[in-house]
Amino acid sequence: MSHRNENSKKLYLFNSITRFVQFIDSLKISYFIYNQVKKIKMSDKSVDMIFDVGVSQADITPQGPIRLAGFAARVKNETQAVLSRLSAKAIAFGSNDENNTIIIAVDIIGIPATITERVVKILSKSISIKPEQIAILVTHTHGSPEVGTLLNILQCRGNYPIDYYFDSSPLLPEELVHIAEFNEFLLSKLVDVATAAFKNRTPASLSWGNGEVSFAENRRTKDGPVDHSLPVLCVKNLDGSLRAIMANYACHGISLGPDVNEIHGDWMTEAQNLIEERHQGCIAMMVIGCAGDLHPLRRDKVEIMKGYGKNIADEVERVIKSDLIKLNAPPVVAMAWVKLPFAAVPTVACLIEQSKHSDIRGYYSKLALERILRGDNVPKELNYPVQVWNFDDKLAMINLGGEAVIDYAFLFKKLYGEARVWVNSYANDVTCYIPSLRILKEGGYEGETSMYWYNQPSPFEELVEQKVTDTVNDLMPPAFRN
């Protein structure tokens, strides 16, 4: 027993040592594989694709007295007071005629297609830009001037909302001249900022990431749908410093109300200014998501507005320090105009009948009758712009006109993948709210009455959501349609 035991012990010891050595070897192999994978991952992250990118900015603060847009209940006086200055900022991508694109973010309530088209027309001659290659995105700040006749109808008289009293000449002639002057000033600044960004393109890298900020709430329904995501696009110089930041959040710019008759960019400008303070030489642009039915949780104080701006800037700071997704191509663009039919086109008899009411529909009817007498027609449909800009298969940026409601953000994120979709609204032509089928059926402000405030003849037909969705799908590259 003792001898055999001795041999067994030796054999056991030998086997144990062999297994231990094998175990160590396997650890070494695992460690080697781990290191190789890590190196591949690290090299993947460290490789920056370099493109030509230009940035530019211009001050668009009105230079004289002007009526502000945004609230029916606002006082009816012009203002020259400036709480915060307004700006237009541009990023230009690409280095040849095929892939040149320009995004402009502008601190203003809305943009009519007439201005966008004039900008494109001028740029088409100077730098060969086509309509699909430019996106003008407004921040929808309610502290900005009237643009064109976009919101003329909002200039009601009387004690809103208790007693509507409208006037057939809602703006004084000199006020109209000031609005016209601002329109021309804005147009020239948009052309200037796009041209400057285009001309100062130099090598840069692009990346994006997603954050979260929680101050937007659904204004129609308590605890209704909200999208708190904060997508952030980074343009970096070759030394790694920031050249531009573009961030998107879905929330109305109404942390200050109609009692503040001073020019301001609301929480969007506060966020932009803070980001730029923290990163000298960097241009910060806020753009707005599908915020038609979303507004800030708290309102009516300058400190609240500044606080929300800081919330955005702080989260941008966190996102840009995280592992961002490298973009390996400048955007490839597609655009379509889809006809969104109105549910009813009122006849003259119908407008006369409606005009007897003292509400907004009655006021709209009076204005429509006046236009018909001048030879205009009541439109049957809205011509609605949709763009899809895809950065290879890493990111699809959808630009929707009007004030799209939050359901569209969820719809497109579900269809094309939350991790690869970025939805901007308030793009290129802001003519009215764009309700989802749900909101259209529910009615209320965004589905129904806002149409008259926006000078439209009736709510949309129920096809509206399907038509917008089909148009986006037609424009979306196959890589996102899986």
Ligand SMILES: [Zn+2]
């Ligand atoms: Zn709005």
